[in-house]
Amino acid sequence: xxxxxxxxxxxxxxxxxxxxxxxxxxxxxxxxxxxxxxxxxxxxxxxxxxxxxxxxxxxxxxxxxxxxxxxxxxxxxxxxxxxxxxxxxxxxxxxxxxxxxxxxxxxxxxxxxxxxxxxxxxxxxxxxxxxxxxxxxxxxxxxxxxxxxxxxxxxxxxxxxxxxxxxxxxxxxxxxxxxxxxxxxxxxxxxxxxxxxxxxxxxxxxxxxxxxxxxxxxxxxxxxxxxxxxxxxxxxxxxxxxxxxxxxxxxxxxxxxxxxxxxxxxxxxxxxxxxxxxxxxxxxxxxxxxxxxxxxxxxxxxxxxxxxxxxxxxxxxxxxxxxxxxxxxxxxxxxxxxxxxxxx
Amino acid sequence: xxxxxxxxxxxxxxxxxxxxxxxxxxxxxxxxxxxxxxxxxxxxxxxxxxxxxxxxxxxxxxxxxxxxxxxxxxxxxxxxxxxxxxxxxxxxxxxxxxxxxxxxxxxxxxxxxxxxxxxxxxxxxxxxxxxxxxxxxxxxxxxxxxxxxxxxxxxxxxxxxxxxxxxxxxxxxxxxxxxxxxxxxxxxxxxxxxxxxxxxxxxxxxxxxxxxxxxxxxxxxxxxxxxxxxxxxxxxxxxxxxxxxxxxxxxxxxxxxxxxxxxxxxxxxxxxxxxxxxxxxxxxxxxxxxxxxxxxxxxxxxxxxxxxxxxxxxxxxxxxxxxxxxxxxxxxxxxxxxxxxxxxxxxxxxxxxxxxxxxxxxxxxxxxxxxxxxxxxxxxxxxxxxxxxxxxxxxxxxxxxxxxxxxxxxxxxxxxxxxxxxxxxxxxxxxxxxxxxxxxxxxxxxxxxxxxxxxxxxxxxxxxxxxxxxxxxxxxxxxxxxxxxxxxxxxxxxxxxxxxxxxxxxxxxxxxxxxxxxxxxxxxxxxxxxxxxxxxxxxxxxxxxxxxxxxxxxxxxxxxxxxxxxxxxxx
Ligand code: SF4
Ligand code: SF4
Numbered sequence: 001x002x003x004x005x006x007x008x009x010x011x012x013x014x015x016x017x018x019x020x021x022x023x024x025x026x027x028x029x030x031x032x033x034x035x036x037x038x039x040x041x042x043x044x045x046x047x048x049x050x051x052x053x054x055x056x057x058x059x060x061x062x063x064x065x066x067x068x069x070x071x072x073x074x075x076x077x078x079x080x081x082x083x084x085x086x087x088x089x090x091x092x093x094x095x096x097x098x099x100x101x102x103x104x105x106x107x108x109x110x111x112x113x114x115x116x117x118x119x120x121x122x123x124x125x126x127x128x129x130x131x132x133x134x135x136x137x138x139x140x141x142x143x144x145x146x147x148x149x150x151x152x153x154x155x156x157x158x159x160x161x162x163x164x165x166x167x168x169x170x171x172x173x174x175x176x177x178x179x180x181x182x183x184x185x186x187x188x189x190x191x192x193x194x195x196x197x198x199x200x201x202x203x204x205x206x207x208x209x210x211x212x213x214x215x216x217x218x219x220x221x222x223x224x225x226x227x228x229x230x231x232x233x234x235x236x237x238x239x240x241x242x243x244x245x246x247x248x249x250x251x252x253x254x255x256x257x258x259x260x261x262x263x264x265x266x267x268x269x270x271x272x273x274x275x276x277x278x279x280x281x282x283x284x285x286x287x288x289x290x291x292x293x294x295x296x297x298x299x300x301x302x303x304x305x306x307x308x309x310x311x312x313x314x315x316x317x318x319x320x321x322x323x324x325x326x327x328x329x330x331x332x333x334x335x336x337x338x339x340x341x342x343x344x
Numbered sequence: 345x346x347x348x349x350x351x352x353x354x355x356x357x358x359x360x361x362x363x364x365x366x367x368x369x370x371x372x373x374x375x376x377x378x379x380x381x382x383x384x385x386x387x388x389x390x391x392x393x394x395x396x397x398x399x400x401x402x403x404x405x406x407x408x409x410x411x412x413x414x415x416x417x418x419x420x421x422x423x424x425x426x427x428x429x430x431x432x433x434x435x436x437x438x439x440x441x442x443x444x445x446x447x448x449x450x451x452x453x454x455x456x457x458x459x460x461x462x463x464x465x466x467x468x469x470x471x472x473x474x475x476x477x478x479x480x481x482x483x484x485x486x487x488x489x490x491x492x493x494x495x496x497x498x499x500x501x502x503x504x505x506x507x508x509x510x511x512x513x514x515x516x517x518x519x520x521x522x523x524x525x526x527x528x529x530x531x532x533x534x535x536x537x538x539x540x541x542x543x544x545x546x547x548x549x550x551x552x553x554x555x556x557x558x559x560x561x562x563x564x565x566x567x568x569x570x571x572x573x574x575x576x577x578x579x580x581x582x583x584x585x586x587x588x589x590x591x592x593x594x595x596x597x598x599x600x601x602x603x604x605x606x607x608x609x610x611x612x613x614x615x616x617x618x619x620x621x622x623x624x625x626x627x628x629x630x631x632x633x634x635x636x637x638x639x640x641x642x643x644x645x646x647x648x649x650x651x652x653x654x655x656x657x658x659x660x661x662x663x664x665x666x667x668x669x670x671x672x673x674x675x676x677x678x679x680x681x682x683x684x685x686x687x688x689x690x691x692x693x694x695x696x697x698x699x700x701x702x703x704x705x706x707x708x709x710x711x712x713x714x715x716x717x718x719x720x721x722x723x724x725x726x727x728x729x730x731x732x733x734x735x736x737x738x739x740x741x742x743x744x745x746x747x748x749x750x751x752x753x754x755x756x757x758x759x760x761x762x763x764x765x766x767x768x769x770x771x772x773x774x775x776x777x778x779x780x781x782x783x784x785x786x787x788x789x790x791x792x793x794x795x796x797x798x799x800x801x802x803x804x805x806x807x808x809x810x811x812x813x814x815x816x817x818x819x820x821x822x823x824x825x826x827x828x829x830x831x832x833x834x835x836x837x838x839x840x841x842x843x844x845x846x847x848x849x850x851x852x853x854x855x856x857x858x859x860x861x862x863x864x865x866x867x868x869x870x871x872x873x874x875x876x877x878x879x880x881x882x883x884x885x886x887x888x889x890x891x892x893x894x895x896x897x898x899x900x901x902x903x904x905x906x907x908x909x910x911x912x913x914x915x
Contacts, residue, residue, distance in 0.1 A: 005436070005770050007756035008676040008704050009357055009513070013718075015711055015763045069709050115712030115764075280716040285730060329731075336748045337352070337587070337725045338599025 015114075018229055019074030025223045026081060026275065029216030033085075036143045036209035040089035040156040044096045045081055051100040052080030059109035075114055079103050082122035082276060086268060086315070087129060088140045090151075090175065093160050095136050099125040119322045120282045123315045130310070139175040142201070143209030179207030180267045181311040183258060192255050197262075206265035214270040221274025233290035234283060235273040239264060241298025249306065257306065268314035269301065276314070282322045288332040289325075297321045346575060349595040351588045353722040354580035355757045357513050357677070359552055364636050364644035365516040369524055371648050372635075372661060378420055378446040378652030379688035380406070381433045385481040386488045387413030392444060398425045401455035403629050406444055409476055415489045416479040419446055420631040420650035422453040434655075434673050434690050438683030446652065457627035468539055471624060478623035479630045479691075484586075484613030485674060487692045490620065493612070494539040496605060503594055504542040505611040506533055508549040508556065509577060509584030512675025515695040517634040518614050520646045522549065522556035526563035529614050530572065532621030540610055545572040546593045547614070550579040581677060582755040586611040588724055600725075600751040615694075635689060637662040639672070639697035649689050655696055656685040664698065672697040676704070677756045711764040719758035719768065725751045729758040733768050736775035741782070744775050752776075 033041045056076035060067045083099045103125030111117040130137045151159070155166050165171070177185065179201055186196040196202075205211045224230045242263050249257035263269060268276070277283060277297055284293045297317040304313025383389035390407030394400055400419040407417030424447045431443035458474075460466060466474075472491040481487045484507055506529075510518040522529060533545050549557050560574045577583055577592050587598050590609050598604045604611060615633065622628040631651055635658065638644035642663025649658055655671060656664075672679040673693055719729035727748055735744035752772050759768045 004681055005767065005773075006672075006674075006676070006678050006680065007759050007769070008672060008679070008681075008699070009760065010707065010765065011355070011357075011761050011763075013761065013763050014708070014765070015714055018714075018716065018763055066709070069711065073711060075714075113712065115714050281714050283715075285715050285717045285720060285728060333728065333747070334726060336599075336727055336751050338597035338602065338751075339748075340597070 015073045015075065019078050021227060021229050022078055022224065022275065023074065023081060025220035025229075026085070026217070026271075028219045029213050029271065030085070032213045032216040033089075036212060037089060037141045038151070038156060039153050040141065040160065041084065043157060043160055044084040044087070044089050044091070047093055047096050048080035048084035048100045049077055051097045052076040052104055055101045055104040056109075059105050059113075063109060063113065065113065070114060073114065076104055076108075079108070079121045079125070082271075083125045085271060086122065086126045087137060088175070090139060090141045090156060090159060091136050092163060095129060095133060099129045102128050115281055117281060118325070120276055120279050120318050123276060123318045123322075126315045127319060130315075138177065138181065139171060140178050142176045143207075176201065178267065178311060179210060180305060184305075184311055187256060193258050194255070197258070206262045211265040214265040217270040217274060221270065224274060224278075230274065230278040231287075231290070233287055234278045234294040237291050237294035238273045238277055238298045238301075239269070241295045242269060242302055245299055245302045246306075249302075263302065263305065267305070267312035272297075272301075272314040272318065276318055277321075282318075282325060284325050284328045284332065286329060286332040286334060288334070289328040292328050292332065293321050293325065296324065346573070348575070348577060348592050351583075351591045351724050352726045353724045353757060354583065354588075355722050355760050356579070357581060357760060359579070360513045360638070361516050361519065361552065364514070364638040364646060365519050365553075367643075367645045369520050369634055369646045369648055370661070372650070372653060372658055374421065374448050374450065374452070375650070375653045375657040376447075377426065377654065378423075378448065378650060379431050379654060379686075380417060380420070380444045380446060380652035381431075381688065381690055382407045382417055382442045382444065383433075384417065384487060384651070384690040384692065385415040385479075386486065387411070387415065389442065390414060390417045392428050392442070394425050394428070394444070396425050396427055399423070399449075400425060400446065401453050403457060403631060404455040405477070405629075406446075409489075413489060413492060415481050416477050416629070417444070418479055418629040418631050418651075419455075420652055421446070421448045422451050423448040432684050432687050434680070434682055434687045434693065436680040436683065443688070459627045460624055463535055463624045464538070466624075471535065471539060474627075475620060475623055478619075478628070480616065480619050480623050481630070481691050482613055483615035483619060483633060483691060483694070484584075485678075485692055485694060486586075487690075490612070490616055493610060494536060496540045496542075496610070498541045500608065501540045501542045501605055501610050502544065502608040503610075504533065504537050504540055504545045505586075505590055505593055505609055506545060506547040506614055506617060507584060507586065507589050507611055508547055508553075508560070508614040509589050510553070511550060511579070511581045511584030512677050512679075512695075513581075514638050514697055515636050515675050516638075517636045517646050517694050519553045519556050520636075521618060521634050522553070522614055523559045525618055526556075526559045527567055528621045529560070529617045530563050530567050530569055531625065532617035532619070533572070533612075534569070535620055535624055536610075536612060536617060542610065543571060545569070547572070547574045548577045548589045548593050549574060550583060551576045552579040581757065582724055582753070585724065585753060585755060587753065600748070630691060633689070633691060633693065635693050636695040637698075638695065640665050640668050640700035640703055641698050649693075651691060652688040654686050654688055655682060655693075658689065658696060659685070659698060665700070667700050669699045669701060669704070672699060677760070678754065707767070708765045710766045713762075713764055713766060716763060718761040718763065722757040722761050724755060724757065725753055727752060729768050732775075733766060733771050736771040739775075739778070741775060741779050745779065749775055749779075 030041065030045070053071060053076055056071055057067050060070050080100045083103060084096055087096060087099060103121040107119050107121040107124035108114070108117045158164050182199065182201060183196060201208055203209065203211050206214070221235060225232060225235070243260040246257070246260035246263045250259045277294060284290050300317035300320055301313040304310055304316055310316065382392060388411040391410045392406065393408045394406045400406060401422045402419060404419045405416050406419050406425070409416050425444060426447045427445040429443065430440040431445070432438060433441040433443065435441070463471065472494060475491040475494065476489065480490045482490060508518050508522050510516070537545055547560060549560065557574055557576050564572050564574055575593060577589070582588055583592060590604060590611055591597055594609055596607050596609055598607060619630050623630065632648050633651065634646050635649045636646050637658055641659060642665055645662055647658060647661065671682040671685055673682050674680060674695055676697065679695070679697070713730050713733055715730055717730065723729055731747050732744055732749055732752065735747060749772060754769050754772065756769050759766070762768060
């Protein structure tokens with residue numbers, strides 16, 4: 001039992017408080033989400049939270065671990081929220097439940113639970129869903145004012161849980177492809193960037209509505225930086241790399257490569273930079289390592305977005321870089337006190 | 345303004361010094377008995393040179409230094425030696441050690457002292473002898489015999505650093521000492537400077553002690569001390585660690601396993617400088633020290649307490665409170681839990697903190713490491729504590745060493761910030777002691793193997809020598825026969841003997857054997873070198889003492905680990 005040996009005092013700071021702050025930092029983005037896309041996302045978040053806690057408790061019990069201290073650490077909740085935020089809100093209820101349950105049980109607990117998972121559980125959940133249920137995963141709601149019809153909250157609930165729409169309405173009328181998706185499709189159809197961006201789904205920087213949600217995550221991310229929950233290394237270098245690579249292509253061929261700010265405010269770039277890549281368990285622990293990790297993720301994100309088969313590359317970039325973490329850490333060990341001049 | 349250097353990391357725990365630093369140092373009452381351990385310093389235990397029933401005078405040597413690294417122990421007051429036996433001592437293990445129990449007679453009568461008005465007239469050797477006989481050891485907590493550290497060649501040491509930083513929370517004994525006895529501290533520093541041939545004296549004091557800084561500065565001016573500077577350093581734990589203070593004041597980083605003197609610096613605590621002065625100028629042995637009594641007590645204060653004063657008698661003078669859950673000796677970051685409140689004050693006792701549940705809430709259960717690297721951010725040794733933890737936990741001791749386990753100064757900053765409440769330092773102590781234990785047994789095994797190999801060789805050699813002699817004899821006999829009868833030589837009885845006999849002179853068996861033995865020894869040595877023995881090979885006495893401490897802790901950790909595992913499963 002600690003408390004018998006020094007130090008006898010500790011900072012009143014706990015894993016659960018850290019996770020709670022991260023959850024709080026997600027709120028501006030979620031609020032804007034509700035504003036632009038309706039309250040369906042709150043239903044997914046609630047479903048994800050319940051599933052996450054239930055799965056966590058079950059797995060802890062199965063692994064014969066104390067349930068309460070771990071449930072209170074809020075880490076499962078965070079995984080659930082991130083999954084809810086990465087899948088279409090107007091999806092059947094089982095989608096978010098399967099994704100969350102898989103993330104917590106397989107990619108967290110089968111790897112040894114909190115602190116031992118090599119991959120970001122939320123991204124594993126997302127990857128499993130997009131591969132297994134590609135159709136459901138692309139039914140994104142159109143923002144207010146853009147879709148042919150808007151659905152009320154009750155109608156949204158009816159669809160999520162019962163799969164029924166008010167009479168005469170079809171799913172197609174409510175949803176559309178994401179801005180990144182649309183861009184990709186249009187480019188394939190030989191569109192030019194300038195014409196494509198004139199389409200109504202685009203706003204000032206990127207997708208109408210979604211760009212504001214990204215800005216909300218940026219705001220929350222800045223709060224995390226200010227309260228020293230995360231360090232600058234990963235978000236700055238990730239966004240910097242994404243900007244630099246996208247900027248380079250854009251400069252070379254502006255007609256076919258969209259400008260870098262579009263990339264920042266599209267898809268999961270912002271939430272990824274501040275909330276996903278910065279997950280301490282699955283990112284390097286050395287400063288140098290963080291820089292390499294973030295630069296790699298930025299590059300891969302861009303490559304998948306511009307040339308790959310999926311509209312957004314954030315999740316796969318995260319998972320690919322997660323694999324490299326032990327190696328990066330091993331090769332970036334800094335010199336210790338008093339031994340800096342020596343060659344290793 | 346002198347420009348200061350920074351060290352990496354550090355933390356800012358609540359200092360909790362205000363409780364005890366507003367009252368002057370009080371003279372502690374003469375206790376009913378004194379329990380004086382003979383091993384209060386790093387190095388060999390002192391040897392008792394008095395008998396039970398003997399009457400002793402204040403300042404009389406009762407334990408003589410033994411061996412090179414050792415220090416004398418004195419009677420803190422006049423009285424009767426009641427016992428020389430094993431008693432609990434201020435050590436977390438609770439393992440008793442040899443102590444002298446003295447019952448004061450109340451006269452407080454001094455033995456003959458040997459004051460010295462002009463220490464400059466004394467030779468350096470003489471000064472060092474006086475310090476050793478006066479039992480002067482480092483009072484900052486390391487309790488290393490000071491005479492050993494006050495040796496240097498000319499022009500080797502540039503800077504003498506005096507440590508008045510006192511970075512640990514709660515402790516204020518150096519603060520008060522500097523406020524009240526600045527002039528004497530500086531006089532002691534002059535003796536140290538002379539012994540070390542040091543050019544400058546830098547006195548580092550954390551900026552949360554403005555009174556002490558002012559007192560020391562005016563004492564420097566009044567005493568007309570040349571090349572002596574009082575420097576206010578930023579308050580950050582562990583800024584008072586010797587390595588950290590040296591770094592802040594001089595920019596020099598003393599790596600683990602390197603002597604600071606080789607880099608031109610030596611560091612002493614201000615209290616040690618004070619004791620040095622008392623010992624040389626007044627011939628007073630180290631028989632008392634300033635102890636901060638604070639924490640869960642009614643009137644926290646600093647006391648000048650005799651060595652051997654039972655801790656509970658000392659606390660009694662600071663207004664003990666109910667619900668006291670135990671005592672910490674030292675600070676809350678690096679101090680130790682006392683096994684009993686009756687153990688005697690020792691030379692290392694700078695602070696006594698009474699614990700209550702509200703001041704020191706029981707630690708929360710540990711969660712797994714989430715690799716948040718808060719520990720990395722605060723580690724003054726610039727280590728990766730979370731990796732060390734991982735290796736220590738999985739008992740990957742080689743890896744732990746590769747990640748510089750032995751550079752850890754056990755400051756506890758990492759444990760302090762860890763949001764998962766992992767007792768990180770405990771794991772490091774455990775891993776260090778495991779490595780020491782392994783290397784000790786490895787050495788024993790090597791020695792045994794060496795002995796064994798040598799024995800095999802010896803047996804073989806003896807056999808061959810016997811055979812040799814036999815062959816020589818036979819040969820001689822045969823030759824004699826041949827001479828006598830001129831009969832043809834029979835075939836050799838043992839081929840080996842013949843070939844040995846026929847061997848050229850320079851490969852005589854004796855020589856070959858020695859070569860073989862040497863090779864075996866070399867081989868054993870090489871084997872030992874491969875397994876990195878340096879951790880136990882070049883141990884300072886301090887580390888050896890630590891090993892003993894850690895051994896005891898280790899047993900305790902095992903116990904705790906088991907019980908906490910139990911708890912977890914119960915929950
Ligand atoms: S502070 Fe604790 S949880 Fe964080 S990395 Fe260090 S050991 Fe792990
Ligand atoms: S105890 Fe060791 S590892 Fe932890 S902060 Fe101090 S030096 Fe670093």
